[in-house]
Amino acid sequence: MNKNKRLIMLPGPTNVAEDVLEAMKYSVINHRGNEFHELYDEIQELLRYVFQTENFIALLSSSGTGGVEFAVTNFITKKDKVIACSTGEFGERLFERINAIGAETIKISKDLGDTIRASDVEEVIEKNPDATVLAIVFNETSTGACVWEIKKIMELAKSKGILTIVDSVSALGGVDIPTDKLGIDVHITGSQKCLACPPGLAFVSVSNEAIKKNKEIHNNGYFDLKAYLRFHEKKETPFTPALPLLYALKIALNKIKEEGLDNVFLRHKKCAEMFYNFANKMSLETFPKEYAKSITVITLKTPPSVKSSEIVEKMRKEHNIEIAKGFGPLSEKVIRIGCMGIINEEIVNITTKALEQTILSIE
Amino acid sequence: MNKNKRLIMLPGPTNVAEDVLEAMKYSVINHRGNEFHELYDEIQELLRYVFQTENFIALLSSSGTGGVEFAVTNFITKKDKVIACSTGEFGERLFERINAIGAETIKISKDLGDTIRASDVEEVIEKNPDATVLAIVFNETSTGACVWEIKKIMELAKSKGILTIVDSVSALGGVDIPTDKLGIDVHITGSQKCLACPPGLAFVSVSNEAIKKNKEIHNNGYFDLKAYLRFHEKKETPFTPALPLLYALKIALNKIKEEGLDNVFLRHKKCAEMFYNFANKMSLETFPKEYAKSITVITLKTPPSVKSSEIVEKMRKEHNIEIAKGFGPLSEKVIRIGCMGIINEEIVNITTKALEQTILSIE
Numbered sequence: 148m149n150k151n152k153r154l155i156m157l158p159g160p161t162n163v164a165e166d167v168l169e170a171m172k173y174s175v176i177n178h179r180g181n182e183f184h185e186l187y188d189e190i191q192e193l194l195r196y197v198f199q200t201e202n203f204i205a206l207l208s209s210s211g212t213g214g215v216e217f218a219v220t221n222f223i224t225k226k227d228k229v230i231a232c233s234t235g236e237f238g239e240r241l242f243e244r245i246n247a248i249g250a251e252t253i254k255i256s257k258d259l260g261d262t263i264r265a266s267d268v269e270e271v272i273e274k275n276p277d278a279t280v281l282a283i284v285f286n287e288t289s290t291g292a293c294v295w296e297i298k299k300i301m302e303l304a305k306s307k308g309i310l311t312i313v314d315s316v317s318a319l320g321g322v323d324i325p326t327d328k329l330g331i332d333v334h335i336t337g338s339q340k341c342l343a344c345p346p347g348l349a350f351v352s353v354s355n356e357a358i359k360k361n362k363e364i365h366n367n368g369y370f371d372l373k374a375y376l377r378f379h380e381k382k383e384t385p386f387t388p389a390l391p392l393l394y395a396l397k398i399a400l401n402k403i404k405e406e407g408l409d410n411v412f413l414r415h416k417k418c419a420e421m422f423y424n425f426a427n428k429m430s431l432e433t434f435p436k437e438y439a440k441s442i443t444v445i446t447l448k449t450p451p452s453v454k455s456s457e458i459v460e461k462m463r464k465e466h467n468i469e470i471a472k473g474f475g476p477l478s479e480k481v482i483r484i485g486c487m488g489i490i491n492e493e494i495v496n497i498t499t500k501a502l503e504q505t506i507l508s509i510e
Numbered sequence: 511m512n513k514n515k516r517l518i519m520l521p522g523p524t525n526v527a528e529d530v531l532e533a534m535k536y537s538v539i540n541h542r543g544n545e546f547h548e549l550y551d552e553i554q555e556l557l558r559y560v561f562q563t564e565n566f567i568a569l570l571s572s573s574g575t576g577g578v579e580f581a582v583t584n585f586i587t588k589k590d591k592v593i594a595c596s597t598g599e600f601g602e603r604l605f606e607r608i609n610a611i612g613a614e615t616i617k618i619s620k621d622l623g624d625t626i627r628a629s630d631v632e633e634v635i636e637k638n639p640d641a642t643v644l645a646i647v648f649n650e651t652s653t654g655a656c657v658w659e660i661k662k663i664m665e666l667a668k669s670k671g672i673l674t675i676v677d678s679v680s681a682l683g684g685v686d687i688p689t690d691k692l693g694i695d696v697h698i699t700g701s702q703k704c705l706a707c708p709p710g711l712a713f714v715s716v717s718n719e720a721i722k723k724n725k726e727i728h729n730n731g732y733f734d735l736k737a738y739l740r741f742h743e744k745k746e747t748p749f750t751p752a753l754p755l756l757y758a759l760k761i762a763l764n765k766i767k768e769e770g771l772d773n774v775f776l777r778h779k780k781c782a783e784m785f786y787n788f789a790n791k792m793s794l795e796t797f798p799k800e801y802a803k804s805i806t807v808i809t810l811k812t813p814p815s816v817k818s819s820e821i822v823e824k825m826r827k828e829h830n831i832e833i834a835k836g837f838g839p840l841s842e843k844v845i846r847i848g849c850m851g852i853i854n855e856e857i858v859n860i861t862t863k864a865l866e867q868t869i870l871s872i873e
Contacts, residue, residue: 152537153537153539155537155538155539155540157540159750160538160540160541160750160753161538162538163537163538168534168535168537168754169535171531171534171535171708171754172531172532172534172535174515174516174518174526174531175518175523175524175525175526175702175708175709176516176518176832177518177520177523177832177834178523178709179834180826180832208571208572208573208576208709208710208752209571209572209576209732209749210571210732210749210750210751210752211749211750212731212732212748212749212750213571213572213732213749215732216731216732216733219731220731243730244730244731246730247728247729247730247731337750339538339750345534345538345752345753345754346538346541346571346750346751346752346753347571347710347750347751347752347753347754347755348752365610366610367606367607367609367610368575368579368582368583368607368610369572369573369575369576369578369579369733370579370732385575386572386573386574386575386576387522387523387573387574387575387700387702387709387710388573388709388710389571389573389708389709389710389711389752389755390523390708390709390710391531391534391708391710391754391755391758392710392752392754392755395754463543469539469540469543471540471542
C-alpha cells in the first residue's frame with residue numbers, strides 16, 4: 148500500500164486497484180458497436196461466475212438502490228402478498244419500496260443488530276400460505292448483521308413456490324452466496340462493494356421464473372426488464388451505459404476470477420476474523436449479535452463516552468484512513484469498517500493499528 | 511487531434527478531453543464526507559451556469575433516460591392531462607413513459623424529420639384548456655430535428671399555467687436554451703452529449719412550481735425527488751453516486767465556463783454550418799426539414815442505393831471515425847453525426863474529408 152494514498156475502509160465504496168482505475172481512461176466507444184458487444188459478452192460471463200448463476204444478469208447504470216428499484220418494479224404487483232424482512236436501513240428501504248407498489252406486505256422486522264432466522268420465516272409462511280414473494284437483505288450494511296441462515300430460508304420459500312428477491316449489495320463476491328444453488332430468483336448487487344470497482348453500476352440476476360412473472364407487468368421506464376432482455380439479445384444495454392465503469396468492471400472481475408472465488412471468500416473470512424480478534428483484544432463489543440456477525444461490514448460499538456464521529460475524524464486526519472459512523476439512530480454509537488474487495492492482511496493490520504492508537508488517544 | 515485516437519462523431523457519447531478522462535482516476539472518496547460536499551457544491555454551481563438557472567438540479571447516476579424517468583414519475587400523476595409532443599424515437603419514449611403513469615395524454619406528433627411548431631401547441635392548448643403538463647423533446651436525437659420555436663411554445667404553456675417538461679439531452683450546453691428565461695420547469699440533460707463528459711450521469715433542473723406539485727406524489731424509489739432534495743441540504747446525493755464521473759464532470763463543466771457559454775454556442779453553430787455546407791457541396795440532402803435542422807445532431811440522407819451501415823463501417827475502418835446510422839425505420843436511410851461538446855473546425859474538417867472520400871469510394 149502506498150503510504151500517501153488514502154485507505155478506504157468504508158462499507159462501500161472500497162479501495163479500487165490502480166489498474167481498475169486506470170481502465171476508466173480508455174477512450175469512449177460506441178455502445179451500439181462491435182467493440183461494445185465483445186465487452187458486454189465478457190462482462191456477462193464474468194458476472195455469471197461471480198453470481199454463480201446461469202441466469203440473465205441486468206447491467207444497470209445506477210447505484211445498488213437502482214438495483215432494488217429494478218427488482219421491486221419488475222417482479223412485484225399490487226396483487227402480490229410479499230414477505231419483506233427488515234433489520235435496518237436497507238431492509239426498511241426495501242420494505243417501503245414494496246409498499247409503494249401497493250402490494251400487501253407482511254413485515255418481519257428485528258431489532259438493530261439482530262438478523263432474520265429461518266424460524267421467523269417458517270412461522271410467517273405457515274400463517275400466510277398465499278404469500279407470493281419473499282424479499283430480504285442478506286447483509287444489512289447499516290448494522291453489520293448478516294442472514295447466515297439464508298440457505299434454509301430460500302429452501303422454505305422455494306418449497307412453497309414463493310419468488311425470492313435477495314439484496315446482496317454489500318456481500319456478493321465477498322461471501323459465498325451461490326445464486327442458483329440457493330434458488331435466488333432475483334439477486335441484486337453493486338459495483339462498489341466486494342467487487343472493488345468504483346460506484347455507479349448495479350447488477351441483478353433474474354431467474355426464468357422471475358422473467359415469466361414479469362410478463363404481466365407493464366413498466367416501460369429506465370428499469371424495465373423487458374427492454375434489458377430485448378437489448379441483451381444484441382449484447383447491448385437499452386440505454387447509454389456508464390462506459391468508463393464497465394471498463395473498470397471488466398478488470399475488477401477478471402482479478403476475482405484469477406484469484407478464484409473460493410480463495411476470495413477465504414481471504415474475506417480471514418480478514419474479518421482479524422478484525423473481530425482485534426475488537427476482542429481492545430474490549431470493543433461487536434454490535435450485531437454473535438450469530439449475525441457480518442464478514443464484509445465490521446460494526447463495533449464505540450467505547451463508552453466516545454462518539455463515533457471523533458474516531459472517524461481522527462482516523463482520517465491522523466492516519467489517512469476512511470471508516471464510517473453508524474447509520475440513523477446508531478450514528479454516534481458504532482463505527483463501521485468495510486472488509487471488502489481487495490482487503491488483505493496488510494490492510495487489516497494498518498487499519499487496526501491506527502484504530503488502536505486512535506481509541507487509546509481519545510479514551 | 512492525435513491521429514491514432516478514434517474520433518467519436520456520434521450523437522453521444524462524444525469525444526472527451528484527456529484531462530476529463532484523467533480526472534476519473536482520482537481515488538474513490540467517501541460520498542458522505544466533507545470532500546464530497548465541496549465537490550457537490552462546485553458541480554451544482556457549474557451546472558446552474560450551464561442550465562442558466564437558479565433552480566435546484568438533481569444529480570442522477572443514470573443515463574438521460576433515467577432523467578426522463580425522474581421527470582415523469584415526480585411531476586405527473588394519473589390526474590394530469592398531458593400534452594406530449596413526439597417527432598421521433600425519444601419523443602415516443604417520453605410519450606409512452608407518461609402513458610404508463612396512467613395520465614390522460616394528448617399527443618402532438620409529426621412525421622420523422624419534421625418538428626413541433628408553436629401553432630401546433632397553440633391549437634391543442636386552445637382545445638384543451640384543462641391541460642396541466644406539456645412534455646417535449648427539444649432536440650430529437652433520432653432525426654436531427656430541433657424545436658426552434660421553443661420560446662413561443664414555453665410562453666404559450668406558461669400563460670395557461672401549464673407545467674413544462676423539456677428533454678434537452680442532446681442539446682443543452684451546445685445550443686442556447688436558457689432554463690429560467692424560457693420558464694422551463696423540469697429540464698433534463700445527460701453528461702455524454704454537449705457537456706463532453708463520459709456517459710453515466712443525468713441532470714434535471716426543477717422549478718419551485720414543480721417542487722410544489724411533487725408534494726402530492728408518492729414515489730419512494732431511486733428517482734424520488736424528495737430524497738434528492740433532502741440530501742441536497744447536506745450537499746449529498748441520496749444514493750451512492752458514480753464518483754469517477756463526477757470528477758470528470760467537474761473538469762468538463764469548468765472548461766465550458768472558462769470558454770464562456772456564448773462562445774460555446776457560437777462554436778457549435780459554426781461547426782454545424784460547416785457540416786451543412788459540406789452536405790450541400792456533396793449534394794447530400796439534410797433529413798430534417800429546413801426549419802427543423804439541428805445544430806448538435808447533423809442528420810443527412812444517404813445517397814441513393816448506398817446503405818448507412820456501409821458508410822459507417824468504412825468511416826470506422828478506414829478513417830478511425832465513429833458516426834451513427836439512423837434509428838429504427840431510418841436505420842439504413844440516414845447517417846447521423848454528432849456536432850457536440852469539444853467539436854471544433856479541425857474536427858469537422860477531418861470528418862467531412864473522410865466522409866467525402868468514403869462516399870466517393872462507394873458510389
